[in-house]
Amino acid sequence: MNVMITGATGLIGSRLVKILSRQGFAIKALVRDIDRAQQLIKEPIEFIRGDLTNEAALEEALRGCRYLFHLAADYRLWVPDPEVMNRTNIEGTRLVMQKALQAGVERIVYTSSVCVLGCNEDGSPVDEEAASTVADMISPYKKSKFLAEKLVMDMVRDKGLPAVIVNPSTPVGPGDSRPTPTGTMVLNAARDGGMFYADTGLNVAHVDDIAQGHLLALQKGEVGRRYILGGENLSLRELFAMTARITDRPGPKFMVPQAMMYLAGFTGELLARMGFLKNPVATMDSVRMASKKMYYSSERAERELGYTHRPAIEAVQDAVCWFKEQQMLS
Template sequence: MNVMITGATGLIGSRLVKILAGQGFNIKALVRDESRARELIDDPVEFVCGNLNDEAAIEKALNGCEFLFHLAADYRLWVPDPEVMTRTNVEGTRLLMRKALEAGVERIVYTSSVCVLGCNNDGSPANEEASSSVADMISPYKKSKFLAEKLVMEMFRDEGLPVVIVNPSTPVGPGDSRPTPTGTMILNTARDGGMFYADTGLNVAHVDDIALGHLLALKNGKLGRRYILGGDNLSLKDLFAMTARITHKPGPKFKVPVAVMYAAGFIGELLAKQGLIKNPVATMDSVRMASKKMYYSSDRAEKELGYTHRPAAEAVEDAVRWFRKRRMLN
């Protein structure tokens, strides 16, 4: 069984590689930096250097592959030029799907995100049918992922693209080397207790459960169908308190007023635009996103794929243990 994967060095992708290797797949991975990929991945993988806009590299990586997992994306809360993100996440996805059709790939799992779905105003968990539009997408990242999923669905309907879509929630756990924005919050809370929190909420899932959900989607998913791969719905305060308990820190005490968050987002973007900082801690888009409780249900994936998820506390414990082992808590 020959499989090609993009995003193999990312948090979910690196864990998926381990699962695929354990299942006996022959793996080819499209990576931008082979030396970095070899530092992060010790499983037997054939690396092809290139990016999602590199037609020749994509053709080489897809050659001889029956299956494709497309996880790669430009994921940043702050981006000076949104068009750069669009080129990767939308146009790169279009090129990859086109080449997969030409190569005769039998089945594709496309990794979207719960961020393209709507949220329920009453705070109840939303499902795959939660309506949304491109106008609802707050950040350049969300907009690019919305448009990318839309074009994948159009190619399924119009050209028979053999694709299953998965919408992961917030992955937490081992392997978060960058780390992700949520991993950064957990890391900072593990260091100092996270005294301040915003009145928001998110769905937290162990990264290994999400990675296994990708394989389940390949095996059991219905073509052209969405599947939320999620876990427990938690307020940000509860997530910080959970992390603080694990690391024996004092935990969150003060809710940050909305006005203060907007001021921090405005100042952060201003400093980034002036080139004084690279990545602002908060942006106007991130503050707007924090006004919603992003709670979701994985019922469809559980019933149709056989997906399961462990408690969020295990995900946080494993993440903290991984950070500590690599001396990232210092």
């Protein structure tokens, strides 16, 4: 059972590699840096050097593969030039799917995101049928993922692309080496208790549950259908309090007023554009996103795929334990 995976060194991808290896898959991975990939991934795997714009590398990676997991994406809260992100997330996805069709791949799992679904104003959980448009997408990342998912859906309809779409929520857990934006929040709350918080909410899922959901989508998913792979809906205050308890920190105390958040976002973007910051902690887009409660339901995946998720506390505990093992808490 030969399978190709993009994004194998990412948080979800690296955990998916472990699952596929245990299941006996022969794995090929497209990576930009083979040396770094070998440091992160210890499972038996064939690395192909290249990126999502490299046609020859994609053809080599897909040769002889029955299945494809496309997880790779440019995920940044701040990007000075959105076209750089679009080349990876939209045009890269287009090229991967075209090459998969040419290679005769039998089944594809495309990793989208819950961010393309938008949010309900009343804070109630959103499911896969939630209507949204590109105009609803706040940030360059969300816009690029929305357009990439639409591209995949169009290819399913028009070209017979054998793709199943999964929409992960917020993965938390071991292996977050960069770390991700949410991993950074958990790490900081583990260090200082997350004293300051915004009036927002998110859906937290253990990264291993999301990775397992990818395999279930390959095995049981319906082509052209979306599946939210999520977990537990929590306010940011609840997430910080949960993390603080694990490390015996005082916990969140002060909700940051929205006006102050906008000031921080404006200042962060200004300093980034002037070259003083590479990755601002707050941007105008991140502040706009924080004004909504991003809650989701995984009922369809549970019903149709047999997807399950553990309590969020286990995801946070495993993340904090991993950060501690990597000496990242100090």
